Amino acid sequence: MDITRRFFLKSSGIALVGMGALPSFLVRAVAATSAARGKILVVLFQRGAMDGLNAVIPHAEKEYYRLRPTIAIPRPAKGNAEAALDLDGFFGLHPALASFKKLYDQKLLAIVHAAGSPDSTRSHFDAQDFMESGTPGIKSTSDGWLNRYLGAKPVESTSSFRAVAATSQLPRILQGSSPALAIPNLGQFTIRAGRYTETVRGGLEALYGSSGDALLTPTAKETFEAMDVLERLNQAGYQPGNSAQYPGNPLGQSLRQVAQLIKANVGLEVAFAEVGGWDHHVNEGGAQGQLANLLRFFSESVSAFVTDLGERMEDVILVTLSEFGRTAFENGNRGTDHGHANAMFVIGGGVRGGKVYGQWPGLEREQLFEGRDLALTTDFRDVLGEVLVHHLGASNLQLVFPTYTVNPEKFRRFLKA
Amino acid sequence: MDRHTSVSRSFLAVWLSVLLLAPTVPMAGAAAGERGAGSGLDVGARLTEQQKILHALNRLGFGPRPGDIERVQKMGLSAWIEQQLNPASLPDTAVEQRLASLETLRMSPTELIVTFPPPQLLRQIARQLAIRAGMDPEAGAEEIARELGLRRPGRAPEERAGRQNPPASAEQRRQQMEQLREELRRGPQRIVVELSQAKLIRAITSERQLEEVMADFWFNHFNVFFGKGAVRHLTTSYEYEAIRPHALGKFRDLLGATARHPAMLFYLDNWMSVDPKAEADPRDLRRRYLASALADGVRPGQIYADILRNQGLDPSKYLGADGEPRGFGRRQMMDERGINQERLLQRLNELQNQRGNRQRRPEQQQQRNLGLNENYARELLELHTLGVDGGYTQQDIIEVARCFTGWTMRPLQLGPKFLFVPEVHDRGTKTVLGEKISAGGIEDGERVLDIVARHPSTARFISTKLARRFVSDHPPESLVKRMAETFTKTDGDIKAVLRTLFNAPEFWSPEAYRAKVKTPFEFVVSAARATGAELEDFPPGLLLALRELGQPLYFAQPPTGYKDTADAWVSTGGLLNRMKVALGIATNQLPGVRVISVAARADSPDALVAELGERVLGEPLPEQSRAALTEQLKKGLAESGVQGAPEPAARLALGWLLASPEFQRR
Numbered sequence A: 001m002d003i004t005r006r007f008f009l010k011s012s013g014i015a016l017v018g019m020g021a022l023p024s025f026l027v028r029a030v031a032a033t034s035a036a037r038g039k040i041l042v043v044l045f046q047r048g049a050m051d052g053l054n055a056v057i058p059h060a061e062k063e064y065y066r067l068r069p070t071i072a073i074p075r076p077a078k079g080n081a082e083a084a085l086d087l088d089g090f091f092g093l094h095p096a097l098a099s100f101k102k103l104y105d106q107k108l109l110a111i112v113h114a115a116g117s118p119d120s121t122r123s124h125f126d127a128q129d130f131m132e133s134g135t136p137g138i139k140s141t142s143d144g145w146l147n148r149y150l151g152a153k154p155v156e157s158t159s160s161f162r163a164v165a166a167t168s169q170l171p172r173i174l175q176g177s178s179p180a181l182a183i184p185n186l187g188q189f190t191i192r193a194g195r196y197t198e199t200v201r202g203g204l205e206a207l208y209g210s211s212g213d214a215l216l217t218p219t220a221k222e223t224f225e226a227m228d229v230l231e232r233l234n235q236a237g238y239q240p241g242n243s244a245q246y247p248g249n250p251l252g253q254s255l256r257q258v259a260q261l262i263k264a265n266v267g268l269e270v271a272f273a274e275v276g277g278w279d280h281h282v283n284e285g286g287a288q289g290q291l292a293n294l295l296r297f298f299s300e301s302v303s304a305f306v307t308d309l310g311e312r313m314e315d316v317i318l319v320t321l322s323e324f325g326r327t328a329f330e331n332g333n334r335g336t337d338h339g340h341a342n343a344m345f346v347i348g349g350g351v352r353g354g355k356v357y358g359q360w361p362g363l364e365r366e367q368l369f370e371g372r373d374l375a376l377t378t379d380f381r382d383v384l385g386e387v388l389v390h391h392l393g394a395s396n397l398q399l400v401f402p403t404y405t406v407n408p409e410k411f412r413r414f415l416k417a
Numbered sequence B: 001m002d003r004h005t006s007v008s009r010s011f012l013a014v015w016l017s018v019l020l021l022a023p024t025v026p027m028a029g030a031a032a033g034e035r036g037a038g039s040g041l042d043v044g045a046r047l048t049e050q051q052k053i054l055h056a057l058n059r060l061g062f063g064p065r066p067g068d069i070e071r072v073q074k075m076g077l078s079a080w081i082e083q084q085l086n087p088a089s090l091p092d093t094a095v096e097q098r099l100a101s102l103e104t105l106r107m108s109p110t111e112l113i114v115t116f117p118p119p120q121l122l123r124q125i126a127r128q129l130a131i132r133a134g135m136d137p138e139a140g141a142e143e144i145a146r147e148l149g150l151r152r153p154g155r156a157p158e159e160r161a162g163r164q165n166p167p168a169s170a171e172q173r174r175q176q177m178e179q180l181r182e183e184l185r186r187g188p189q190r191i192v193v194e195l196s197q198a199k200l201i202r203a204i205t206s207e208r209q210l211e212e213v214m215a216d217f218w219f220n221h222f223n224v225f226f227g228k229g230a231v232r233h234l235t236t237s238y239e240y241e242a243i244r245p246h247a248l249g250k251f252r253d254l255l256g257a258t259a260r261h262p263a264m265l266f267y268l269d270n271w272m273s274v275d276p277k278a279e280a281d282p283r284d285l286r287r288r289y290l291a292s293a294l295a296d297g298v299r300p301g302q303i304y305a306d307i308l309r310n311q312g313l314d315p316s317k318y319l320g321a322d323g324e325p326r327g328f329g330r331r332q333m334m335d336e337r338g339i340n341q342e343r344l345l346q347r348l349n350e351l352q353n354q355r356g357n358r359q360r361r362p363e364q365q366q367q368r369n370l371g372l373n374e375n376y377a378r379e380l381l382e383l384h385t386l387g388v389d390g391g392y393t394q395q396d397i398i399e400v401a402r403c404f405t406g407w408t409m410r411p412l413q414l415g416p417k418f419l420f421v422p423e424v425h426d427r428g429t430k431t432v433l434g435e436k437i438s439a440g441g442i443e444d445g446e447r448v449l450d451i452v453a454r455h456p457s458t459a460r461f462i463s464t465k466l467a468r469r470f471v472s473d474h475p476p477e478s479l480v481k482r483m484a485e486t487f488t489k490t491d492g493d494i495k496a497v498l499r500t501l502f503n504a505p506e507f508w509s510p511e512a513y514r515a516k517v518k519t520p521f522e523f524v525v526s527a528a529r530a531t532g533a534e535l536e537d538f539p540p541g542l543l544l545a546l547r548e549l550g551q552p553l554y555f556a557q558p559p560t561g562y563k564d565t566a567d568a569w570v571s572t573g574g575l576l577n578r579m580k581v582a583l584g585i586a587t588n589q590l591p592g593v594r595v596i597s598v599a600a601r602a603d604s605p606d607a608l609v610a611e612l613g614e615r616v617l618g619e620p621l622p623e624q625s626r627a628a629l630t631e632q633l634k635k636g637l638a639e640s641g642v643q644g645a646p647e648p649a650a651r652l653a654l655g656w657l658l659a660s661p662e663f664q665r666r
Helices: A003-011 A024-030 A062-067 A095-105 A124-133 A145-152 A197-210 A216-236 A250-264 A290-315 A380-390 B003-019 B049-059 B068-075 B077-085 B093-099 B109-115 B119-132 B137-148 B157-164 B170-186 B189-205 B209-221 B231-246 B251-260 B262-267 B282-295 B302-310 B341-356 B375-384 B394-403 B443-453 B456-470 B477-489 B494-502 B520-531 B541-548 B572-586 B605-617 B623-640 B646-659
Strands: A040-046 A109-116 A163-165 A270-275 A316-321 A342-348 A355-357 B407-409 B418-420 B430-432 B435-437
Touching: A040 A124, A040 A250, A040 A290, A095 A109, A095 A290, A109 A380, A124 A145, A145 A163, A145 A270, A145 A380, A197 A216, A197 B623, A197 B646, A216 A250, A216 B572, A250 A270, A250 A290, A270 A290, A290 A316, A290 A342, A316 A380, A342 A380, B049 B068, B049 B077, B068 B077, B077 B209, B077 B494, B093 B189, B109 B231, B109 B302, B119 B137, B119 B302, B170 B189, B189 B209, B189 B231, B189 B520, B189 B541, B209 B231, B209 B456, B209 B494, B231 B251, B231 B262, B251 B262, B251 B375, B251 B443, B262 B407, B282 B418, B375 B394, B375 B443, B394 B430, B394 B443, B430 B443, B435 B443, B456 B477, B456 B494, B477 B494, B520 B541, B520 B572, B520 B605, B520 B646, B541 B572, B572 B646, B605 B623, B605 B646, B623 B646
Parallel strands: A040 A270, A040 A316, A109 A355, A163 A270
Antiparallel strands: A109 A342, A316 A342, B407 B418, B430 B435
16 A cells, blocks of 8 residues: 555545455455355346347247248257247257357346337337436436435445446436446546656545545445455456356356356355347348347357356346337348347356246237237336345335336246246 | 437547546746735625626626636626626627538438438438348348448447447557547547537637527426437437527527427427327327328438438439439338328338248338327426426326427437427316416427416426525525516516526625536636637547536536536535636647647745736635645655646646636535
């Protein structure tokens, strides 16, 4: 601890008397291994609207093949690498989701099909907004449901790292009155100035330390503390566990950093990551092509995360969201347009995996929503509600989803009791 | 794919690569010497004259430039305020000259569409040309797109993904910067970059500071989101034709201008709101669009020809003499009722199916059911006028939505423009906030605007929001009440309401002094003003900084716009980024932003910190901070061991001061 740090701590009223004076999360970071391990939720947003019908294929539906003459994934067949990977005789996974098939067989992956937001908007922006605010149809909600969860379940000593988004800006889902960090890159959450780094930081700490600003000084203190923690993590370097190989894409890097924070025991409770590029109006492709490529790097990133965390997945659940599904039929450009319900993936040690949950609405003309899209049979808030209550131990969902009554009767029970 | 996400990512990649490369702040020694320090912040029962001037510069404008305080002192504070309330009296030629290079500011929506065609229009062109050539509509379209050199809309995800990784080498960075420059020159991103640059330049250099504050306030109040489809080509016109002319005018005029502007009609979906009971159907809408375009001398298909010409191609090679794509001549578009674009679409579909030799899918032909859309009605009441607690019901929202049925816009390819289509308007009697509305035409919507603009809840709501912007996050009730009275008395005269505000003791109270935390926009603008930083057109460093700080200009997605209260902006990541941006500006590490010289007179660390502190903050740095910072500066100088070059040390001190908690407030 150099002079400037002492100055900062002293002037912000903190006496330096051994470890006891350090914030609890720093203590935890230092004494990492002995810290109690809390439950963790990772929310992964697939922006642009994933084509759930080609990701989790209802291969037993004749109508599916009639509606999608050029982009349908063939029925499961031994020896056909382009065919769907059968899950339960009715649904199958896209062949590019082979790594998810493993998780499914290991009972780590559950799928909820025909799930999503009940609002009928087909605007990406509105629909993403609704899914993040947790209040479909109401545009003026100023905070996100994940942030409201943090407020609804206050914890004794809040870690700066309790809520982290692996994005450059704090996403809508984490905006609100509870603190949350946006860290696109752990290594860059720092101020560096070559050999003058200490000097530059020293000046900043001196300014905030000597200011009595009731709002900014405490925030600055958290910032410098987070920087210190990350410094230590970065110096230690990071080697993924179990020889996990993260793909070199941004999602892989985001999840790698989330795993790093989880293992560092810095008090992470909710994390957010995102992956874009799902809006395939043109030449979506079938077993090969644009969607296939994206599904492959998406699933391989998530699978690497699961491999990396190994046993620790017992504490972690990762759940995916995408703003809406896509049209049941393919369009004239061999793509799909904006639709309604979608498939959600739930992954973790506490998941009763190896099953596709939910009620299948069918693809017959009269079964489709507005005659064109997969109908919705599970509200995304019932999926999230089950995770929040049974995994994270939330008790007041009314605060998290103020415009919706989450009814445990409607939970799909994809979590172990 | 949503273009804006890829845009933002490519910005981001460059930004990350440029700024986060461990800026090395060069240090050098300075001669020793001591000089007396300034006093601490002195907020007594009343503001001093000096504090009042600083307060006014911070609130009516974006903070003082060096010399501003003296200038206002000389002319008198009340004279300066009066001048700010009458911006037309202030010459602003320097700004106009500076903006001359930003060409898109002077382009109409149609010109913007032709110059920066939206991907779906390019697809349509390629497709129609493919059909004409007897090719498969899809494969052919791709081939033609390549042949014509039309930019292919969207990129493969891997490619897009790759762009997000910070580049490894200097050469890669340079290439990426070049690529960004090219994208900005040709792509629709240029529209938002130039809009943002103009907004920054005006806020930083315009003499008409209050006008800029109000233009920003109203745009944010009547927010539209640049990333949503057609809004991209309409935002320039929206800001310059709907918002700015009324920034200090009458609220009703401002409200009316936003209600009719295609950007708002599209953003809040009213363009597709029709009476579900009307016998008319979407075809009537299309017919009206075409008739309106023809009446304005816009030929359908003309925009295609213009786009081709703009790409350096001869339209006659591809299009018929009448400007239509060949094979879709005028005759096919006419029937006994006049123009029938439906026939055109049908014909297109037939051809598609013939040539593509593919199964006809009835679902695809299905019209999207149009109906009542409540989005605009809801936000009009909740966000634009009455406020969420303004005393309206869900039924009022429905009734207002009914009044606005038929308020639509001509689509981009026909030259976007407000249009009222009586065939899809709900002519029934509506009851809005207790008042019956039954004219049955465009007057219905206008009547709604009259009612809500003059409603007491609106007077209160707007006054509260203004007081929050100018005074504090929780403005005194007494002040809001008097402002609302003025609002009502003057029929929503914005200038009069502001006068009440600027004359109020609450505005000048010590509690209000430095009570507001700056938004990122206010932060970067005030930093540029305090340092005299110059902006280059490219690369747009401050714009990138704003993206990092969480306030990318014109990209507020929700209709609420950006918040201007501290809770929205004070966070660990946000503060860290402010520190980086502050250091980046002071040390010229922020691309496209240059502080030519710090030009400090001081010759000792003590004097330097005191001098720059006063320059940046407009008043002396509090004593404790000054002493602490001086100590740090001396320490740094001692470590560097270099002698006799105060400029780098001055830059470091400047960066510190811009990053200081005092500078985060106004």
